[in-house]
Amino acid sequence: MKKLPTPITILMFVIILAAATTWLLPAGKYDTLAYHSGEHFELSSKEKAVSLPFTQHTLDSLHILIKLEKFASGDIKKPVSVPGSYQRLPSNTQGIVEVIQAPLKGIYDTVDIILFILMIGGFINVFYSSGAMDKALIALSYRMKGHEAWLIIVLTFLFSLGGSSFGMAEEALVFYPVLIPLFLAAGYDLLVPVAVIHGGNTLGYFSSFSNPFSTIIASNAAGINWTDGLYGRLVILVITTGIFIAYLVRYAQKVKKDPTASLVYRTDGIVASPYPVIDENSKIQPLDRRTIILLLLFAVTFTTLIAGVVFLDWWLLEMSALFVVAAVAVAVVMRMGEREFMEKFIKGAESLLGVAFIIGVARGVTTILDAGNVSGSILYYASMLVNQMPPALFIVSLLIIYMVLTLIIPSSSGMAVVTMPILGSLAFVAGVPGKNIVNSYLFGMGIMGLITPTGMLLPSLALANVSPKAWWKFIWPVICMLFLFSVLWLVF
Numbered sequence: 101m102k103k104l105p106t107p108i109t110i111l112m113f114v115i116i117l118a119a120a121t122t123w124l125l126p127a128g129k130y131d132t133l134a135y136h137s138g139e140h141f142e143l144s145s146k147e148k149a150v151s152l153p154f155t156q157h158t159l160d161s162l163h164i165l166i167k168l169e170k171f172a173s174g175d176i177k178k179p180v181s182v183p184g185s186y187q188r189l190p191s192n193t194q195g196i197v198e199v200i201q202a203p204l205k206g207i208y209d210t211v212d213i214i215l216f217i218l219m220i221g222g223f224i225n226v227f228y229s230s231g232a233m234d235k236a237l238i239a240l241s242y243r244m245k246g247h248e249a250w251l252i253i254v255l256t257f258l259f260s261l262g263g264s265s266f267g268m269a270e271e272a273l274v275f276y277p278v279l280i281p282l283f284l285a286a287g288y289d290l291l292v293p294v295a296v297i298h299g300g301n302t303l304g305y306f307s308s309f310s311n312p313f314s315t316i317i318a319s320n321a322a323g324i325n326w327t328d329g330l331y332g333r334l335v336i337l338v339i340t341t342g343i344f345i346a347y348l349v350r351y352a353q354k355v356k357k358d359p360t361a362s363l364v365y366r367t368d369g370i371v372a373s374p375y376p377v378i379d380e381n382s383k384i385q386p387l388d389r390r391t392i393i394l395l396l397l398f399a400v401t402f403t404t405l406i407a408g409v410v411f412l413d414w415w416l417l418e419m420s421a422l423f424v425v426a427a428v429a430v431a432v433v434m435r436m437g438e439r440e441f442m443e444k445f446i447k448g449a450e451s452l453l454g455v456a457f458i459i460g461v462a463r464g465v466t467t468i469l470d471a472g473n474v475s476g477s478i479l480y481y482a483s484m485l486v487n488q489m490p491p492a493l494f495i496v497s498l499l500i501i502y503m504v505l506t507l508i509i510p511s512s513s514g515m516a517v518v519t520m521p522i523l524g525s526l527a528f529v530a531g532v533p534g535k536n537i538v539n540s541y542l543f544g545m546g547i548m549g550l551i552t553p554t555g556m557l558l559p560s561l562a563l564a565n566v567s568p569k570a571w572w573k574f575i576w577p578v579i580c581m582l583f584l585f586s587v588l589w590l591v592f
Contacts, residue, residue, distance in 0.1 A: 107558040108203075108454075110568065111461045114507075114553055115202050118465050119194040122472030127189040129476035130522065132179035133162060135171040144179065146187055164521055165323025165528075175312075175320050178517045183525045186480045194472045205467045207460030212416040213270055214456040216423075217559075218449040223401075223423040224277045225448025226430050226441065228376065232394035233278070235387060237378050241285040248286035248356070249349050255279070256300040256348065260341040263304020264333075266410045267313040267512070269556060271419060272301045273455070274402070276563040277375050285378035288352045289362040290371060290564045291574055295348050298560040299550065299575070303344055305512065306546025306582065307337035314512040314545070318538045321520035322527075329535030333542075340585065344578060351574065367570040374451075374565045393433055401426040455559045462510070462554045469508055475518075478508065483522050486530075494530045495540055495590045498523060502544025510555040512545055536590055543586035550575050550582075 105113075131145045133152075140151040141158055152158045156168040163183045170176045194202075207214065227233060244251060262268035279293045308315040309330055319326035355362045364371055387395070405422055408414035431441040469475045482505070486497045501523070502515070509515045520541065527537040549555050551572065561571055 107458050107562055108461050110553055115199055115464050115468055118468040119199050122194045122474050125474045125477050127191050127473035128186055128480060129189060129473050131182040131185035133182055134179040146189055163525060166320055170320045178513060180321060180517045181521050183522050186476060189473045192472050194468050202464035202468045203461040206463030210460045210463045213459050216270060216416045216420045217452050217456045219420040219423040220274045221448040221452035222445035223427040226427045226444050227398060229444050230394050230430060230434050232391045235391055236395055237282050241282060241378055252296060252349050252352055253345055256296045256345050257341055259297055259300030260304040263301040264308050264337050265310050267311040268301055271405060272297050273563060280373060280375050280564060281378050284373055287356040289355050289364045290566050291364050291570060292352050294560055294564045294566050299344060302546060302549040303341050305549055306542060307333050307340055308542055309333040309337060314542060315538060317513050318516035318520050318541050321516050322524035322534055322537050324534035363570045363573045364566055367573060368567050371565055394430060397429055455562045458558050458562055465554050475508060479519055479522060483526055487526060491531050492591050495532050495536055496587055498540040499544050499586055499590060502541050503548045506545050506548035506552050507554060510552060515545060540590060547579060547582050550579060
């Protein structure tokens with residue numbers, strides 16, 4: 101049975117392909133406008149960087165549709181592309197040396213995410229060693245006997261809601277060590293937790309109704325109110341998540357009845373769980389006081405994580421610190437010695453080192469394209485392609501363009517500030533409603549988020565020990581459904 105290469109090898113092939121584009125495409129970039137603080141913008145071009153007054157007149161003169169207060173409030177933090185400012189640059193082709201260095205530079209650029217992943221691993225291993233998780237999962241598995249499908253329904257919707265509302269992304273990775281043993285004990289395969297967590301979370305991005313990292317930034321960059329189209333996106337959330345849940349439950353129940361129907365088994369044979377498996381014959385014991393305290397500590401940690409992201413503007417540094425503190429708190433409750441704690445914490449971090457490397461190497465793709473100055477050229481030629489199209493064809497073409505650009509710029513906020521001022525201004529000229537401009541961006545990134553190797557897919561698959569080939573066999577009907585849905589929604 102022929103298997104696909106490992107995730108890092110796949111990403112290296114993508115890096116080589118990205119390097120090849122720097123030989124095939126002309127180099128060029130757009131001027132960018134950034135605001136850090138004070139009374140001035142900074143306009144960066146290929147020649148130099150100049151200061152401009154921090155006024156609405158400056159934005160209007162550059163044909164940037166964003167309101168001044170969006171910069172002042174911090175809603176727009178990254179440099180914004182200036183429409184009509186594309187300039188050719190001298191070629192800067194990327195060769196063998198740059199290809200070798202790209203994954204290392206990617207690791208440098210993502211050190212905050214990598215640190216977050218390692219802290220998750222340390223915390224999870226310390227917590228697992230307490231035995232509280234085993235006891236809780238055994239009890240939950242027993243209580244859900246005969247109703248396991250509700251685990252899929254409820255959890256998938258919650259992950260979708262998290263992605264759609266506050267932009268849950270990297271923080272979703274912490275749930276794999278918890279949910280994989282639970283779903284395996286329910287009689288499902290390793291693919292089901294990936295579909296619940298990554299699939300549900302990405303569907304949330306597809307229908308983002310209040311996601312600050314996609315909908316709000318993209319709307320601001322396009323010069324429209326983010327609430328324009330809000331109710332429609334809520335409808336999209338319910339419809340698409342409902343269809344996906346029905347598809348996933350049908351697959352999961354088929355696997356439960358016949359384990360050989362698993363796409364993981366059919367693709368890769370027998371695959372071991374990367375986490376301890378719940379013993380179905382284990383006798384349920386009453387939870388002692390220490391176990392209850394540990395479970396409450398676990399729940400408080402994740403509640404604090406979500407509250408910090410939503411209300412306190414936390415990001416990776418704060419979340420990493422939270423897991424360090426939580427791991428120490430678990431050690432204190434367990435009366436664990438310092439040496440034992442450090443051994444378990446480091447061992448847990450080691451277990452996710454492969455996932456951390458995948459995230460860093462994926463960033464190497466963007467590093468190559470930016471160094472070769474072809475990201476701006478790709479955007480420029482894409483905008484020229486759709487410039488004179490009628491509205492219906494324009495908006496469908498915009499969807500496809502965003503699907504392609506997601507391979508280059510997997511960051512939703514980065515995609516918004518780089519592309520929306522350019523493509524958004526073209527859309528207004530074409531007579532396309534502002535909400536559909538943002539929807540094409542959301543739909544394109546949401547669809548490709550399910551399969552792009554430069555996003556969160558490969559780290560998710562690595563955490564669950566599921567191959568990309570098995571995932572593709574499962575997800576391609578969903579991709580087709582979402583694309584058809586997107587076209588119908590945008591056109592009609």
